[in-house]
């Protein structure tokens with residue numbers, strides 16, 4: 001991987017559009033001025049961004065490859081070496097973000113402190129509409145002066161970018177891992193390398209041990225919880241308060257995920273691995289755990305327990321069925337023994353009556369956690385049946401606990417108010433309340449909060465699974481509300497909960513009627529299928545080409561509400577708004593892939609809008625329908641956005657179009673229309 005991703009070679013993987021750009025970039029590169037070091041001005045500028053105090057740089061060399069940075073000597077002699085710069089792709093395995101590798105240029109001084117970073121290339125669905133959000137001031141600034149020995153944990157040590165958690169983690173891990181490799185190779189006298197060598201020595205000793213050796217040596221301790229004559233819960237506990245230890249016990253991926261989750265919830269505290277096995281008919285419950293030290297009891301609240309994995313990696317492999325980790329209270333002194341208690345549900349007078357074990361973090365693990373040398377004299381020499389359903393509850397609870405703990409309750413409250421307004425206006429057929437709701441939707445969901453549904457939620461849900469929605473409660477509420485209402489009544493979401501739909505309704509409302517047009521019927525009848533084609537293309541491309549993100553060219557929501565920096569996207573948005581000015585809900589009718597997906601789902605609705613024979617000649621509603629879904633007495637329900645225009649007209653116009661009041665009343669048994677004559 002060659003410098004500089006100012007000309008991002010890796011970006012070429014992403015699309016043929018970018019491939020087309022290569023030629024022009026090469027032309028630009030060839031015309032660029034180069035310094036004596038062989039670096040172009042652009043390259044030097046980029047290096048300077050990551051290490052502002054350097055005056056000159058040497059081209060990349062060495063193993064691992066680094067750029068050496070120099071500053072003028074204060075004594076007037078030769079320039080002095082002041083640090084190293086390196087690119088994360090040179091340090092495999094490359095960290096992959098939301099949909100592609102992330103490439104970062106990192107600067108580090110001779111004391112092992114980062115001097116700055118410059119994100120050269122990354123790919124994220126919302127990058128094209130939110131802009132280059134990793135290179136805003138806030139995110140890179142946090143790395144400045146960070147020592148390489150730092151944990152670099154997003155949530156604890158680094159603030160991630162909101163709604164870009166995967167990308168934030170991947171970027172931070174890539175920076176941390178490459179910086180550590182450079183420090184080991186080039187800063188051999190630093191305290192970081194001394195600590196690392198000590199840690200590596202400790203880990204190499206533990207690596208030789210099996211799970212059984214660890215039980216024998218006290219790193220793993222086991223607790224049997226008898227719950228009846230025949231059933232028992234077998235719990236294993238192991239201190240996991242250092243990343244090397246965690247990776248050794250449960251594997252790098254499971255540890256990283258658990259650490260990330262723990263970091264999101266608790267600012268401080270070491271993790272204690274909890275392995276779960278046995279043949280108990282009652283599932284393990286994390287809230288029954290407690291830790292006691294010096295007679296002080298620290299209950300393990302739900303937020304302190306994270307799911308680790310299915311024991312498929314590391315020393316724990318196949319030794320338990322599932323694993324979690326509890327985050328020890330920061331007041332627990334890990335250098336002293338503590339007691340782990342499990343409330344088995346028996347009647348008890350005190351904690352002493354519950355099953356429990358005493359845990360002392362062994363010297364090797366303690367040395368690792370405290371960054372202290374390992375005392376050599378302490379170095380050690382040297383099953384059952386659950387059903388998956390038993391543990392489903394445990395896994396779900398972890399996810400739910402995480403969801404609730406991370407939620408912004410103000411956002412949740414504001415969304416619930418909006419959902420209540422949507423349902424009230426829909427069920428009461430109140431045109432006025434619907435317009436008020438549309439203002440709320442456009443202002444709050446659209447421009448202010450940005451939590452609107454997009455077709456990317458469908459494609460990403462297919463690609464990554466529903467778990468990606470489980471750390472954002474407002475988004476999850478919106479998704480559940482939309483699915484349920486669509487299945488029951490059709491596209492209620494499109495009626496009042498879509499900011500772009502609201503914007504089109506406002507356009508139609510304020511544009512003079514004489515400007516408004518309809519496409520010829522024959523063209524309209526065919527054009528409505530374009531959106532289904534777009535939906536199919538987006539789903540296929542997202543599944544087949546995970547690096548390709550093209551939905552933003554078909555869906556203008558993000559362009560408008562995230563204020564895209566792309567002129568092309570603004571051009572597309574402008575054309576769609578212009579078309580919607582003359583043809584009501586033009587985008588909804590012909591181009592919206594999300595509307596297409598909801599339209600197909602709405603076909604399952606048991607409560608479609610019914611029509612009456614008089615509608616064949618009346619045509620009042622047919623003319624007023626904003627999506628052209630009405631044809632005589634029939635409604636093409638998948639095209640209907642449940643705007644209620646026809647239903648309200650049915651009430652208001654009763655008598656005018658000659659349908660009887662009885663017919664109206666029969667259609668609205670639970671509601672008394674106030675305007676019926």
Ligand code: SF4
Nearest residue numbers: 494498501588592595
């Ligand atoms: S069809 Fe698309 S743009 Fe229109 S309201 Fe529904 S989701 Fe929004």
Ligand code: SF4
Nearest residue numbers: 615618621650653657
């Ligand atoms: S006003 Fe009444 S009769 Fe006329 S189209 Fe609407 S529902 Fe049918």
Ligand code: SF4
Nearest residue numbers: 625640641643644646
């Ligand atoms: S007017 Fe058209 S879009 Fe609105 S509810 Fe009736 S059929 Fe649906």
